[in-house]
Amino acid sequence: MDMLDLIKTRRSIRRFSQEKLDRNFLTELIEAARCAPAFANEQSLEYIVVDEPKVCQEIFETLTWAWHIRPKRKPAPNQRPTAYIVVLIDSGIKKEAVVDASAAIENILLAAWSRGVGSCWLGNLKKEKISQILSIDEKYDINSVIALGKPAEKPVMEDAAADDTKYYLDKDDVLHVPKRPLARILHFNKFGGK
Amino acid sequence: MDMLDLIKTRRSIRRFSQEKLDRNFLTELIEAARCAPAFANEQSLEYIVVDEPKVCQEIFETLTWAWHIRPKRKPAPNQRPTAYIVVLIDSGIKKEAVVDASAAIENILLAAWSRGVGSCWLGNLKKEKISQILSIDEKYDINSVIALGKPAEKPVMEDAAADDTKYYLDKDDVLHVPKRPLARILHFNKFGGK
Numbered sequence: 001m002d003m004l005d006l007i008k009t010r011r012s013i014r015r016f017s018q019e020k021l022d023r024n025f026l027t028e029l030i031e032a033a034r035c036a037p038a039f040a041n042e043q044s045l046e047y048i049v050v051d052e053p054k055v056c057q058e059i060f061e062t063l064t065w066a067w068h069i070r071p072k073r074k075p076a077p078n079q080r081p082t083a084y085i086v087v088l089i090d091s092g093i094k095k096e097a098v099v100d101a102s103a104a105i106e107n108i109l110l111a112a113w114s115r116g117v118g119s120c121w122l123g124n125l126k127k128e129k130i131s132q133i134l135s136i137d138e139k140y141d142i143n144s145v146i147a148l149g150k151p152a153e154k155p156v157m158e159d160a161a162a163d164d165t166k167y168y169l170d171k172d173d174v175l176h177v178p179k180r181p182l183a184r185i186l187h188f189n190k191f192g193g194k
Numbered sequence: 195m196d197m198l199d200l201i202k203t204r205r206s207i208r209r210f211s212q213e214k215l216d217r218n219f220l221t222e223l224i225e226a227a228r229c230a231p232a233f234a235n236e237q238s239l240e241y242i243v244v245d246e247p248k249v250c251q252e253i254f255e256t257l258t259w260a261w262h263i264r265p266k267r268k269p270a271p272n273q274r275p276t277a278y279i280v281v282l283i284d285s286g287i288k289k290e291a292v293v294d295a296s297a298a299i300e301n302i303l304l305a306a307w308s309r310g311v312g313s314c315w316l317g318n319l320k321k322e323k324i325s326q327i328l329s330i331d332e333k334y335d336i337n338s339v340i341a342l343g344k345p346a347e348k349p350v351m352e353d354a355a356a357d358d359t360k361y362y363l364d365k366d367d368v369l370h371v372p373k374r375p376l377a378r379i380l381h382f383n384k385f386g387g388k
Contacts, residue, residue, distance in 0.1 A: 038359075041262075099317070
């Protein structure tokens with residue numbers, strides 16, 4: 001698929017089929033993250049890939065899903081992610097690496113989607129609990145968790161009416177994701193320029 | 195090109211040929227940014243595309259290039275970017291949107307590279323000066339500037355020896371970008387896990 005089409009069709013996924021993801025694929029996602037730009041090329045990011053069912057289950061309990069439609073997109077037991085990537089910042093290398101982490105994570109989401117794998121980027125985390133589960137040293141900040149799995153839902157993006165961008169479920173349980181229209185966010189050569 | 199290959203071969207570019215970029219392409223890049231994930235789907239990002247040569251020249255004066263090898267990758271007049279994207283955060287919508295901005299910017303860099311266009315993500319900016327040049331209202335935070343153009347250099351990524359990741363120019367004036375090896379940053383199922 002063309003890169004632009006991949007970018008346009010990627011949506012956050014919160015219902016997954018239970019097909020397992022293989023290690024080569026998961027390693028490829030970390031390779032994609034590794035190739036992201038890093039400010040001043042200082043690299044403080046590390047990644048814990050979780051694919052053992054027991055550990056997946058423990059990580060699941062530390063996550064908060066889709067605030068605006070709670071609890072409707074907290075995945076049921078037969079719809080849960082089959083793997084996670086926990087993104088760590090080594091504070092000994094760089095104190096502030098949220099920008100680097102976000103660029104690396106976006107690479108992971110797109111690389112996953114290019115192989116037909118869905119993802120959800122989660123930032124509302126029980127970090128202390130995750131540290132315990134995965135034996136993470138305290139010098140690491142837990143930046144995000146990325147949930148992964150083959151998609152079992154098809155959210156749709158649409159242009160937002162006015163600036164109301166709250167996502168919602170329709171009567172067929174399809175998630176709609178309104179985005180501000182291009183004309184409202186794009187300027188040429190000065191603010192307000194056409 | 196396959197998504198993974200695109201991600202792996204994209205490097206920051208700081209020398210550009212002077213071929214102009216067309217408006218449809220530049221608009222496509224903003225569409226790519228618009229499709230990035232936004233936390234809680236709250237969208238505070240706007241974009242000023244700069245492609246008029248006179249404005250490009252003014253923006254160029256507000257930027258700092260490649261700190262570690264200054265001034266060797268500050269582009270000479272015949273190697274400068276032919277367009278810029280200035281990324282704005284509307285603080286009236288969301289105070290903290292650095293994560294959203296970084297994901298959207300990564301989409302722009304990859305979408306550009308998928309069309310053979312190079313980019314450099316710049317964060318060290320004379321923001322007040324940019325506000326004046328582009329008539330930006332003070333409620334907007336200027337997050338980043340992305341420099342764009344057809345590449346006139348071919349930087350290479352390589353595995354870093356130990357943790358020395360400083361980028362450097364070799365005797366042929368090729369930029370080398372060392373990245374921490376995969377084995378040092380990837381863990382399975384717990385910190386340090388194989």
